[in-house]
Amino acid sequence: xxxxxxxxxxxxxxxxxxxxxxxxxxxxxxxxxxxxxxxxxxxxxxxxxxxxxxxxxxxxxxxxxxxxxxxxxxxxxxxxxxxxxxxxxxxxxxxxxxxxxxxxxxxxxxxxxxxxxxxxxxxxxxxxxxxxxxxxxxxxxxxxxxxxxxxxxxxxxxxxxxxxxxxxxxxxxxxxxxxxxxxxxxxxxxxxxxxxxxxxxxxxxxxxxxxxxxxxxxxxxxxxxxxxxxxxxxxxxxxxxxxxxxxxxxxxxxxxxxxxxxxxxxxxxxxxxxxxxxxxxxxxxxxxxxxxxxxxxxxxxxxxxxxxxxxxxxxxxxxxxxxxxxxxxxxxxxxxxxxxxxxxx
Amino acid sequence: xxxxxxxxxxxxxxxxxxxxxxxxxxxxxxxxxxxxxxxxxxxxxxxxxxxxxxxxxxxxxxxxxxxxxxxxxxxxxxxxxxxxxxxxxxxxxxxxxxxxxxxxxxxxxxxxxxxxxxxxxxxxxxxxxxxxxxxxxxxxxxxxxxxxxxxxxxxxxxxxxxxxxxxxxxxxxxxxxxxxxxxxxxxxxxxxxxxxxxxxxxxxxxxxxxxxxxxxxxxxxxxxxxxxxxxxxxxxxxxxxxxxxx
Numbered sequence: 030x031x032x033x034x035x036x037x038x039x040x041x042x043x044x045x046x047x048x049x050x051x052x053x054x055x056x057x058x059x060x061x062x063x064x065x066x067x068x069x070x071x072x073x074x075x076x077x078x079x080x081x082x083x084x085x086x087x088x089x090x091x092x093x094x095x096x097x098x099x100x101x102x103x104x105x106x107x108x109x110x111x112x113x114x115x116x117x118x119x120x121x122x123x124x125x126x127x128x129x130x131x132x133x134x135x136x137x138x139x140x141x142x143x144x145x146x147x148x149x150x151x152x153x154x155x156x157x158x159x160x161x162x163x164x165x166x167x168x169x170x171x172x173x174x175x176x177x178x179x180x181x182x183x184x185x186x187x188x189x190x191x192x193x194x195x196x197x198x199x200x201x202x203x204x205x206x207x208x209x210x211x212x213x214x215x216x217x218x219x220x221x222x223x224x225x226x227x228x229x230x231x232x233x234x235x236x237x238x239x240x241x242x243x244x245x246x247x248x249x250x251x252x253x254x255x256x257x258x259x260x261x262x263x264x265x266x267x268x269x270x271x272x273x274x275x276x277x278x279x280x281x282x283x284x285x286x287x288x289x290x291x292x293x294x295x296x297x298x299x300x301x302x303x304x305x306x307x308x309x310x311x312x313x314x315x316x317x318x319x320x321x322x323x324x325x326x327x328x329x330x331x332x333x334x335x336x337x338x339x340x341x342x343x344x345x346x347x348x349x350x351x352x353x354x355x356x357x358x359x360x361x362x363x364x365x366x367x368x369x370x371x372x373x374x
Numbered sequence: 375x376x377x378x379x380x381x382x383x384x385x386x387x388x389x390x391x392x393x394x395x396x397x398x399x400x401x402x403x404x405x406x407x408x409x410x411x412x413x414x415x416x417x418x419x420x421x422x423x424x425x426x427x428x429x430x431x432x433x434x435x436x437x438x439x440x441x442x443x444x445x446x447x448x449x450x451x452x453x454x455x456x457x458x459x460x461x462x463x464x465x466x467x468x469x470x471x472x473x474x475x476x477x478x479x480x481x482x483x484x485x486x487x488x489x490x491x492x493x494x495x496x497x498x499x500x501x502x503x504x505x506x507x508x509x510x511x512x513x514x515x516x517x518x519x520x521x522x523x524x525x526x527x528x529x530x531x532x533x534x535x536x537x538x539x540x541x542x543x544x545x546x547x548x549x550x551x552x553x554x555x556x557x558x559x560x561x562x563x564x565x566x567x568x569x570x571x572x573x574x575x576x577x578x579x580x581x582x583x584x585x586x587x588x589x590x591x592x593x594x595x596x597x598x599x600x601x602x603x604x605x606x607x608x609x610x611x612x613x614x615x616x617x618x619x620x
Binding site for chain 1: 378379382383386389390393394455456459460461463464466467468469470
């Protein structure tokens with residue numbers, strides 16, 4: 030407790046926040062729910078539950094999103110991600126549980142909330158014949174603090190499409206327009222639900238850059254995805270959602286370290302070379318040889334130790350590299366593991 | 375919602391309406407063409423329907439066709455498509471309530487119906503010089519009550535048939551039979567008695583008479599207005615209840 034009063038106290042172990050995570054971006058302290066550990070939670074969800082008829086979409090889901098981070102909700106289709114986000118946006122009313130976004134209750138104060146959040150929805154559209162500039166103009170008129178639509182048009186690379194009808198836009202252009210609309214009121218929290226659904230790889234890269242620039246402007250981003258690479262590229266922290274619950278929360282790297290089942294250092298060496306000393310390298314747990322290919326399994330700073338040992342033994346392989354488990358491996362392990370193996374919250 | 379924002383939304387909806395060929399064709403061009411054809415056919419000296427010449431009868435009656443086309447053909451698929459495709463969700467997520475969007479659509483339909491009626495009357499005047507109605511306020515009242523009633527009916531269709539296709543089909547399927555026995559096509563006096571019995575349940579029949587009575591010198595018939603108002607109120611409340619549950 031004493032340590033947590035120290036301004037520079039390290040983040041809690043249960044949810045490691047990477048150092049690049051900006052924590053102090055200009056938030057009005059009155060608006061934030063400052064928790065005991067000094068971190069400002071922009072979004073708080075406690076014991077959220079929502080059923081559609083007999084189908085339980087969200088079952089006792091809890092999470093906190095902190096100021097300025099890109100927070101991912103990762104899970105398979107039907108895990109309850111979109112329902113959770115829609116409850117945060119005030120588009121659905123929870124059956125039970127407590128939600129605060131910027132200190133506001135989305136069900137009770139939707140107007141005040143929506144002034145300060147931006148939403149890109151999974152299933153939404155604009156009228157077919159609306160022109161791009163008309164949509165931006167209308168949505169800018171909704172928010173008093175909005176950026177002028179001509180500037181927004183340029184910023185999102187849509188200036189040549191200003192007079193184009195919504196239905197004539199490509200998937201990538203429609204998605205860019207929706208992101209522009211979500212950001213036009215200069216929101217403090219941005220919800221992006223399946224941002225890159227239906228985009229080709231090039232458009233996906235562009236969308237990722239857009240998310241990074243949103244974060245750099247100081248907004249908190251909540252990103253719903255079932256796409257591992259996206260979570261790994263963009264998110265400071267990821268909540269793995271499975272069957273309506275959060276089953277793990279950590280940075281993507283933290284999840285990989287905790288649940289990935291170890292790393293492998295791989296290189297090539299002539300078959301006749303004596304490599305008995307390799308298994309004694311610190312952090313190594315095993316050595317396997319497949320012809321010229323050597324694999325050292327282990328954890329922690331294994332690569333550095335293997336590298337140092339190789340130099341010490343006069344070996345300089347040109348293909349020395351680290352092979353990590355991917356977030357996908359982690360995800361499959363977590364969602365297929367029995368309940369007792371998970372860190373339930 | 376701020377009035378300026380509602381005005382902007384309504385202006386945008388007006389532009390969208392005018393970009394919709396089916397809506398424009400059915401509410402502006404179709405009544406005009408039908409009026410010219412039927413008024414031309416029945417423009418015979420000495421023959422009267424409800425005490426007026428055939429041409430005058432059909433010029434006036436086709437104002438009701440504008441009303442019916444607006445409520446049954448133009449509005450339902452447009453409103454339903456906003457729910458079906460997620461346009462309403464998109465607006466709601468930015469603090470524009472569904473009610474505001476739907477009311478903006480209805481306001482546009484109201485305005486376009488007035489414009490279509492002005493076009494109809496102006497175009498008919500040189501060919502069929504009809505007299506100015508003896509009770510202009512009565513005609514305006516009949517027009518307004520009939521139009522609001524049919525717009526409410528259109529919203530009820532959109533509420534009950536929430537896909538563009540189904541709302542459009544239902545609207546079209548209702549439009550033609552209701553039109554044929556409303557008195558705006560063959561006059562009621564030539565309908566067989568069984569058909570006339572059915573016509574008593576045709577809302578459009580009441581809209582036609584709410585326009586004809588004050589125009590042809592029979593004064594304002596309160597029962598027509600009451601029936602239309604009742605249909606409008608029931609439809610409007612029904613639509614609001616269904617929309618609220620979405």
